[in-house]
Amino acid sequence: MRLVLVAGATEVAAVEGISAAGAHPALMRHTPSADAEILTYGAPVAAPDGTTHPTPVSPEGCPTPAVMTRAAREVLGFDATVVDAGLAAPTGAPVVPLGAEPGRDVRAPEAVPDADGIFDRARRLGRSLPGPLVLAETIPGGTTTALGTLTALGYDAGVSSSLPENPLELKREVVASGLDASGLEPGDAADDPLLAVRAMGDPVLAGVAGLAVGALDSGTEVVLGGGTQMLAAAAVCRAFADGPLELATTSFVADSTPDLRGACAALDLDPTITDPGFTDEHVATRHYLAGVGKEGVGMGGALALAAERGALPAVRDRIRIVYDRLLAGAGADAGEDAPAPGATDAGTDDGR
Amino acid sequence: MRLVLVAGATEVAAVEGISAAGAHPALMRHTPSADAEILTYGAPVAAPDGTTHPTPVSPEGCPTPAVMTRAAREVLGFDATVVDAGLAAPTGAPVVPLGAEPGRDVRAPEAVPDADGIFDRARRLGRSLPGPLVLAETIPGGTTTALGTLTALGYDAGVSSSLPENPLELKREVVASGLDASGLEPGDAADDPLLAVRAMGDPVLAGVAGLAVGALDSGTEVVLGGGTQMLAAAAVCRAFADGPLELATTSFVADSTPDLRGACAALDLDPTITDPGFTDEHVATRHYLAGVGKEGVGMGGALALAAERGALPAVRDRIRIVYDRLLAGAGADAGEDAPAPGATDAGTDDGR
Numbered sequence: 098m099r100l101v102l103v104a105g106a107t108e109v110a111a112v113e114g115i116s117a118a119g120a121h122p123a124l125m126r127h128t129p130s131a132d133a134e135i136l137t138y139g140a141p142v143a144a145p146d147g148t149t150h151p152t153p154v155s156p157e158g159c160p161t162p163a164v165m166t167r168a169a170r171e172v173l174g175f176d177a178t179v180v181d182a183g184l185a186a187p188t189g190a191p192v193v194p195l196g197a198e199p200g201r202d203v204r205a206p207e208a209v210p211d212a213d214g215i216f217d218r219a220r221r222l223g224r225s226l227p228g229p230l231v232l233a234e235t236i237p238g239g240t241t242t243a244l245g246t247l248t249a250l251g252y253d254a255g256v257s258s259s260l261p262e263n264p265l266e267l268k269r270e271v272v273a274s275g276l277d278a279s280g281l282e283p284g285d286a287a288d289d290p291l292l293a294v295r296a297m298g299d300p301v302l303a304g305v306a307g308l309a310v311g312a313l314d315s316g317t318e319v320v321l322g323g324g325t326q327m328l329a330a331a332a333v334c335r336a337f338a339d340g341p342l343e344l345a346t347t348s349f350v351a352d353s354t355p356d357l358r359g360a361c362a363a364l365d366l367d368p369t370i371t372d373p374g375f376t377d378e379h380v381a382t383r384h385y386l387a388g389v390g391k392e393g394v395g396m397g398g399a400l401a402l403a404a405e406r407g408a409l410p411a412v413r414d415r416i417r418i419v420y421d422r423l424l425a426g427a428g429a430d431a432g433e434d435a436p437a438p439g440a441t442d443a444g445t446d447d448g449r
Numbered sequence: 450m451r452l453v454l455v456a457g458a459t460e461v462a463a464v465e466g467i468s469a470a471g472a473h474p475a476l477m478r479h480t481p482s483a484d485a486e487i488l489t490y491g492a493p494v495a496a497p498d499g500t501t502h503p504t505p506v507s508p509e510g511c512p513t514p515a516v517m518t519r520a521a522r523e524v525l526g527f528d529a530t531v532v533d534a535g536l537a538a539p540t541g542a543p544v545v546p547l548g549a550e551p552g553r554d555v556r557a558p559e560a561v562p563d564a565d566g567i568f569d570r571a572r573r574l575g576r577s578l579p580g581p582l583v584l585a586e587t588i589p590g591g592t593t594t595a596l597g598t599l600t601a602l603g604y605d606a607g608v609s610s611s612l613p614e615n616p617l618e619l620k621r622e623v624v625a626s627g628l629d630a631s632g633l634e635p636g637d638a639a640d641d642p643l644l645a646v647r648a649m650g651d652p653v654l655a656g657v658a659g660l661a662v663g664a665l666d667s668g669t670e671v672v673l674g675g676g677t678q679m680l681a682a683a684a685v686c687r688a689f690a691d692g693p694l695e696l697a698t699t700s701f702v703a704d705s706t707p708d709l710r711g712a713c714a715a716l717d718l719d720p721t722i723t724d725p726g727f728t729d730e731h732v733a734t735r736h737y738l739a740g741v742g743k744e745g746v747g748m749g750g751a752l753a754l755a756a757e758r759g760a761l762p763a764v765r766d767r768i769r770i771v772y773d774r775l776l777a778g779a780g781a782d783a784g785e786d787a788p789a790p791g792a793t794d795a796g797t798d799d800g801r
Contacts, residue, residue, distance in 0.1 A: 137530075138578070138579055139579065140579070142574070142577040142578060142579070143573050143574065143576065143577035144545075144573075144574070145545065145546070145547050145548065145570035145571065145573055145574045146548075146570060146573070147573050149577075174526075178489075178543050179543055180543075189545060189574060189577060189578075190543075190545070191530050191531055191532075191542075191543035191544050191545045192543050192544070192545075193496075193497065193541060193542070193543045193544075194497070195497050196497065196498075218497035218498060219497065221495050221496075221497055221498070221499050222494075222495065222496070222497045222541060224495065225494040225495035225501075225541060226490070226494060226541075227490055227491065227492070227494070
């Protein structure tokens with residue numbers, strides 16, 4: 098399994114109170130770049146230009162879901178590839194660039210002027226990558242652009258939030274202003290999904306949708322590993338491809354999104370919802386029980402694989418180790434080797 | 450262990466007869482981009498812009514050493530990170546960009562105008578990457594720029610070749626013209642190693658040297674996984690850092706380089722030379738016995754790890770699988786998962 102993290106930014110994240118994907122709005126531009134480093138190396142590293150990113154936490158101190166996905170990766174082993182779909186800050190993680198700029202505020206006439214180009218380039222990459230693929234996202238503000246895209250496409254959908262109290266009214270106001278600025282009514286882009294992304298979406302959404310369509314083009318198994326942002330990607334994807342698509346998300350998203358299963362059914366998505374069995378014993382998981390974070394960086398996809406392998410207890414233990422490593426500010430202990438993906442007959446015997 | 454592949458290009462590769470790192474000179478610009486994809490995915494993939502690279506072979510059909518390194522990775526499992534130090538063609542592999550352009554012909558006044566900047570950025574990255582690190586290179590024409598750099602630094606060194614008959618006279622002519630164009634005599638850059646790289650080197654050499662110095666700065670264990678190009682990198686490195694440095698290369702390089710051990714001693718390099726035990730039963734290994742290829746893409750570093758783990762027989766078997774996959778033009782079978790590096794107590798029990 099290869100987790101493909103599509104990482105980017107949107108100016109929507111700067112709207113006060115709209116996202117918890119950073120301790121405060123000014124720090125959110127760092128979040129996707131740091132998430133890419135945590136997934137790749139186990140901790141943030143310095144980019145070649147010297148840029149260093151703080152470990153992303155919510156205003157209350159809830160750690161980024163990259164911690165959970167990295168923990169699952171350290172237990173289960175899976176390849177991880179980061180795609181740059183409009184990062185706002187340099188990263189020390191290796192990335193496949195999609196030639197995307199950070200997304201503009203959806204209240205501008207065009208949020209993603211090059212949505213078509215990003216989608217096409219992602220589609221080419223998706224056709225070519227060896228699978229199975231789990232697509233993941235990191236983009237603060239991304240549920241608002243998802244809501245905007247779904248609304249432009251004519252879906253009457255709810256979206257999730259990284260905040261315990263979903264600021265849905267604020268998101269709806271931003272989306273209404275955005276539709277206005279784009280000269281669109283809800284549903285006006287139903288026949289032109291890339292118009293919806295261009296007017297109301299973000300570059301990560303264009304990238305995820307393109308990768309999914311490309312994978313389906315070439316018969317590669319593909320899972321959307323995420324929450325309501327992945328519903329918007331699926332809605333775009335469904336205009337191009339009708340192959341099998343799975344949505345793998347967390348119970349935190351499912352429990353806080355009215356009729357997630359109905360939305361999946363409408364998009365012909367097979368839902369897998371995983372309860373990681375978090376307790377309030379550790380700060381890293383306590384916040385998730387309180388409704389912060391919920392999903393992101395492929396957490397739902399990684400947990401689904403962990404549940405399938407009976408490895409949730411090991412992942413829960415590992416989360417503490419990754420969290421403590423991040424707090425200590427030390428690099429990952431990457432001193433131990435492990436068979437790389439593709440090693441189909443490497444003689445290991447560890448139940449994989 | 451993390452293999453860091455520093456990938457880039459130099460115009461020197463276009464000199465007729467100087468390199469076998471491509472079926473013909475026009476194809477050599479593809480080699481580093483394809484090597485990065487083979488190391489990452491197990492086979493070339495399409496870049497987002499649609500660029501596809503042929504599998505690199507020598508004019509006689511000898512496959513790129515990326516095949517051997519990937520085979521070792523599939524057996525042993527180690528992380529791999531690609532650093533873009535002046536790629537001439539887009540790649541579908543994720544890369545950490547060093548902001549480098551392809552190197553110019555050393556017969557121009559400056560081969561790498563931004564050698565200092567590339568070195569500094571690589572050093573910052575090297576300080577930060579979790580180790581232990583094995584540094585690797587892919588750059589057609591790179592032994593000529595290594596010879597040029599060593600000569601400018603005052604070393605009377607021989608260099609290896611990807612060709613069975615090392616065109617050393619041709620390389621010396623190119624280097625002599627290059628020194629002339631730069632207004633340098635042999636040894637003139639002895640006190641300014643980055644001047645040697647700027648005048649006579651290539652961007653990959655600047656990147657490898659910077660990463661090595663950065664790793665030594667922060668006490669990270671670092672191995673130079675390669676042949677005579679790594680001697681040039683070590684010579685630059687030694688002007689900045691005197692920590693422990695190992696050179697891990699193949700018996701093919703050692704057997705064809707006069708006094709490799711002497712050169713290592715002069716640079717305080719601990720040499721590890723691995724004979725992979727190739728036979729002439731398979732085309733992928735027969736060419737290496739005949740003196741083609743020899744080293745590259747970290748082959749010596751990967752084989753050293755394989756030998757240490759008693760895994761050379763498994764790697765030899767795996768080479769056929771990787772080679773056949775490349776010939777078939779199919780993507781890697783990445784369907785099997787494996788514990789990722791960093792999983793120090795993941796409960797696996799496979800002798801790692």
